[in-house]
Amino acid sequence: MTKMLAVFKEEEKAAKATEELEKAGHTNENFDILTGSPYPEGAFGEAEPKHHLYVYPLVGAFVGFSMGLLLTIATQSAWPLVVGGKPILSIPAMMIPMYEGTMLGAILFTIAGILFESRLPNLKGGLYDPRITEGYVGITIEVAKKDAGELQKLLEKAGAEEVLRRES
Amino acid sequence: MQQRVALPHKQINADLLNITLKAPLWWWITVGVLGLFVLAAFSSVAVLVNKGLGVTGLNRPVMWGLFIVDFIFWIGISHAGVMLSAILRLSKAEWRRPATRAAEVLTVLSLLWAALHPVIHAGRLWRIMYWAFPYDFSRGIWINIRSPLVWDPSAIFTYLTGSALFVIVALIPDLAVIRDRTTGIRHQIYSILAMGWRGTPRQWKLQIVAGFLLSALLLPVFVSVHSIVSWDFAVAISVEAWHVTIFAPYFVIGAVHSGVSAVVTMMVLMRWLFGWHAYIREEHIDALGRLLIVIATTWLYFFFLEFSFALFSRESQEIALRELQVFTWPWWPLFLTFILAGYVIPVGLWLSKRVRRSWVMMFWTSLLVNIGMWLERLIIVIPGLSRKTPFSFDWGTYHPSLIEVTIIVGGYAFVFLLLLLFAKAFPLIPIFDIKEGQTLSENIKIGRRTVPALRVEE
Numbered sequence: 001m002t003k004m005l006a007v008f009k010e011e012e013k014a015a016k017a018t019e020e021l022e023k024a025g026h027t028n029e030n031f032d033i034l035t036g037s038p039y040p041e042g043a044f045g046e047a048e049p050k051h052h053l054y055v056y057p058l059v060g061a062f063v064g065f066s067m068g069l070l071l072t073i074a075t076q077s078a079w080p081l082v083v084g085g086k087p088i089l090s091i092p093a094m095m096i097p098m099y100e101g102t103m104l105g106a107i108l109f110t111i112a113g114i115l116f117e118s119r120l121p122n123l124k125g126g127l128y129d130p131r132i133t134e135g136y137v138g139i140t141i142e143v144a145k146k147d148a149g150e151l152q153k154l155l156e157k158a159g160a161e162e163v164l165r166r167e168s
Numbered sequence: 169m170q171q172r173v174a175l176p177h178k179q180i181n182a183d184l185l186n187i188t189l190k191a192p193l194w195w196w197i198t199v200g201v202l203g204l205f206v207l208a209a210f211s212s213v214a215v216l217v218n219k220g221l222g223v224t225g226l227n228r229p230v231m232w233g234l235f236i237v238d239f240i241f242w243i244g245i246s247h248a249g250v251m252l253s254a255i256l257r258l259s260k261a262e263w264r265r266p267a268t269r270a271a272e273v274l275t276v277l278s279l280l281w282a283a284l285h286p287v288i289h290a291g292r293l294w295r296i297m298y299w300a301f302p303y304d305f306s307r308g309i310w311i312n313i314r315s316p317l318v319w320d321p322s323a324i325f326t327y328l329t330g331s332a333l334f335v336i337v338a339l340i341p342d343l344a345v346i347r348d349r350t351t352g353i354r355h356q357i358y359s360i361l362a363m364g365w366r367g368t369p370r371q372w373k374l375q376i377v378a379g380f381l382l383s384a385l386l387l388p389v390f391v392s393v394h395s396i397v398s399w400d401f402a403v404a405i406s407v408e409a410w411h412v413t414i415f416a417p418y419f420v421i422g423a424v425h426s427g428v429s430a431v432v433t434m435m436v437l438m439r440w441l442f443g444w445h446a447y448i449r450e451e452h453i454d455a456l457g458r459l460l461i462v463i464a465t466t467w468l469y470f471f472f473l474e475f476s477f478a479l480f481s482r483e484s485q486e487i488a489l490r491e492l493q494v495f496t497w498p499w500w501p502l503f504l505t506f507i508l509a510g511y512v513i514p515v516g517l518w519l520s521k522r523v524r525r526s527w528v529m530m531f532w533t534s535l536l537v538n539i540g541m542w543l544e545r546l547i548i549v550i551p552g553l554s555r556k557t558p559f560s561f562d563w564g565t566y567h568p569s570l571i572e573v574t575i576i577v578g579g580y581a582f583v584f585l586l587l588l589l590f591a592k593a594f595p596l597i598p599i600f601d602i603k604e605g606q607t608l609s610e611n612i613k614i615g616r617r618t619v620p621a622l623r624v625e626e
Contacts, residue, residue, distance in 0.1 A: 032368050032369075033368065033369055034366050034367045034368060035367050035369075035372070036177055036345070036367055036600070036603060037177070037341075037367075037372075037600045037603030037604045037606075037607055038372040038373075038375070038376060038600065038604045038607075039369075039372070039607060040608075041369070041373070044369075046369045049369055049370035049373045049374075051370070051373070051374060051377070053374060053377055053378070053381065054381070057381065057385060071302060072313050075302050075310035075311060075313065076310070076313055078310055079309055079310050083312060083314060083315075084314075086314055090313070090314050093313055093314040093315075093319075094313055096319040096322065096323070096392075096396065097313060097318070097319065097322045099392060100319075100322040100323050100325075100326040100389075100392065101322075101326075103326055103330070103385060103388065103389045103392075104325070104326040104329060104330070106385050107326070107329065107330040107333065107382065107385050107386070107389075108329070108333075110378070110381055110382060110385060111333045111337060111382075114337055114374055114375075114378040115363075117370075117374050118370065118371045118374045118375070119370070119371075120340070120363045120364065120365065120371075121363035121364050122363065122364025122365070122366065123364060124364075125364060126366065128366060130348035130349070132348075132366075132367055133177070133181065133344060133345040133348045133349075133367070134177050134178045134181065134348075135176060135177030135178065135603070138367075
C-alpha cells in the first residue's frame, strides 16, 4: 500500500481535489483532511466525525459522586467523633465534598474522553507536513501501490503544491 | 465597528509566537527582577516556618490577617478566567478569541498562589496534610468533613485540576504549531507535548466540543469555589457580621468583578509588552468595559443588600461593626477608597465610550477596581475579628509584620513571573482560535462601507 499526502496552498483547491477524488471512486471514508485551524464541518466533503464524548462526563460524574459519598461516609464512620453536637453523617456538610467529587470525576473523564476520541497520543505518526500549520490544507489517502501514480497525477492536476508518498 | 484585518496564517504564527520563539532582553530582565521578589517572599516563608507565626502580626483575637485577605483576593482573580472564557465560549461571542487563553492561564496561576495562602497561614505547613486530606491511614484520624476548612481544599483542588486541564487541552493544537517551527531539543519536547496532533476534522471537532463541554463543567465549579470560600466566614456563628446568607453570591459576584478587571489589565499589558496590536483591539476592551459595567453594578446591588440588611436588623453587634468599618480610624479612609476605587470612579468612567476604548484609561481603571476589591476583603476580615465577639472575649487590633507584607508583595511577583514564563513556553493567545476567526470572517459591503462579517455555522 502507498500512503500519500497532498499539500494545497488554497482551501478551494483542496475542496476541488476531494471532489475529484470522489469522482475517481474514492469515498470520503478513504481520505482524511489535515488543517491548521478548524473549518466548518464538511468544508472539504470529509466524512462527519462520530464520537461518544458526551458519555464520558456522565460516567465520570457517577464515579466521582460515588467516591465522594464513600469518602465522606467512610472517614466519618471510621472515627465517629461528635463535634459541636452535629450528627456524624451530616448530609449538608457531606454534600460539598460529594459535589466537588462529582464535578472532578466528570472533568477527569471528559479529559480522558477528549484524548481517547481524538486518538491522542498518536504514536504512529503518519505523513505530515509542517506547512499544514501555516494555513496549507493536506489530504491524506492510502491506495494500492499500482494506483499510486495515477492518484498522484490527479492530486497534482487538482492543484497540489506537493504530493508526499510513503510505501508500506 | 470591528477593526479586524485579514492576516495570513504564517504571520499569525510569527506574531503570536514572538516571545515563545525568541524572548527579548526586557523579558529576561523582568524575569530576573521578579525572581528576586519571589526569592524574598519564599525566604520570608522559610523564616515563618522556622520561627513560627510569632513573626506575623497575628494575635488574639485577630487570627486571620493579610494571608486570608490576600487568599480571598486571589481566589477572586482566579474566577475571571474560566468564567469569562466559559461564558464567551458557550455564547459563541466572537470577541472571546484573544481573551480566553490569557484568562484561563490567569485562573490557574492565581489559584495556585491563592491555594498556598492557607498553607502558609497555618504556620506549620505540613500539618495541612492532616487537616485537609484524608491521609492519616495508620492512626485512623480523618479530616472533619463538617468543617468549611475541609470544603475549601476540595473545591480548590477540583477547580485547579479542571482549569489546568482545560488550558492544557486547548493548548494541544498550538503546541503542534510550535513543534512545526522549532528544531533540535525544543522540537523534540514540543513533539512530545503535542502528542502527535495532526489537525484532522475529527480532532478539531473534539477540540471544539471539548471547549463547550469543559466550559459547562467548570462554570458550576467556579460558582462553588467562591461560595465555599465565603462559607469559611458565613457558617461561623462567632462573628455576627459574617454570619449572613448573602455572602456566597456576594463573594461570587465580587470575584467576577475583580477577576474580569484583572483580565482587562492583563490584556492591555499583553498588547503593550508583546506588540499584539492586530489581535487585541479596541473593540475587545470596549466589550469588556461594557460587560464590567453590568458586573460591577450587580456587585453593588449585593453590597447594598448585605450592608442595608445588616443595618435594618438593628442588632447592636451589626451596627457596631458597620460603625467601625465606616466611621472609625483607620478603617473609614480605607472604606471610602474601596467604594470609590471599586465602583464609583471606574464605572463612572466606563460609561464613556472614549474611556472604554482608551488603553491607558482601561489599564488604570481596571487596576483601580482591584485595589478597591482588595480593600473590600480587608474591611470584611480585620474589623470583623478585631471587635470583641462571644468567643474571643477580647478587643484587639492588627498590624501586619514585614514578613507578611514581603510574602504578599512577593505573591504578585510570583503570579506575574509565572505568566511571563508561560508566555515564553506557550502562546498566550490561542493561535488556532484566531485562525478560525480569520477563516470564518469575510468582508461584506454595507452602503459605502466594507466591514468584516462572520459566516455563521448553522
